[in-house]
Amino acid sequence: xxxxxxxxxIIKVRPEQLEEYKEIHANAWPGVLEALRKAHIEDYSIHYxxxxxxxxxxxxxxxxxYEGDMKRVAEDEExxxxxxxxxxxxxxxxxxxxxxxxxxxxxxxxxxxxxFEG
Numbered sequence: 001x002x003x004x005x006x007x008x009x010i011i012k013v014r015p016e017q018l019e020e021y022k023e024i025h026a027n028a029w030p031g032v033l034e035a036l037r038k039a040h041i042e043d044y045s046i047h048y049x050x051x052x053x054x055x056x057x058x059x060x061x062x063x064x065x066y067e068g069d070m071k072r073v074a075e076d077e078e079x080x081x082x083x084x085x086x087x088x089x090x091x092x093x094x095x096x097x098x099x100x101x102x103x104x105x106x107x108x109x110x111x112x113x114x115x116f117e118g
Contacts, residue, residue, distance in 0.1 A: 011107045011108065
């Protein structure tokens, strides 16, 4: 799809919080999911690497104003409450990061080096 932006991000998860993290994501809040939908986020998944205790998130953005849409997600009250809960379960790999929705990203963006859409 022309204009599609794919993103892959990582963050450390606190081992003692992993099961709770999985549990709340198994029952993600409808308002948070709706904010993502409105922001043109599709095909969003989070994976866990137990060897390195990191979460790996991938998503596809299909809108036309990525920065504006991400700003609107960050301004959504239910999403902010969700982040207040989940940020405490994580350790950012981004120097100076203080939490989700701030100027310094909380999750570390990874560079795409290959894609096959055959």
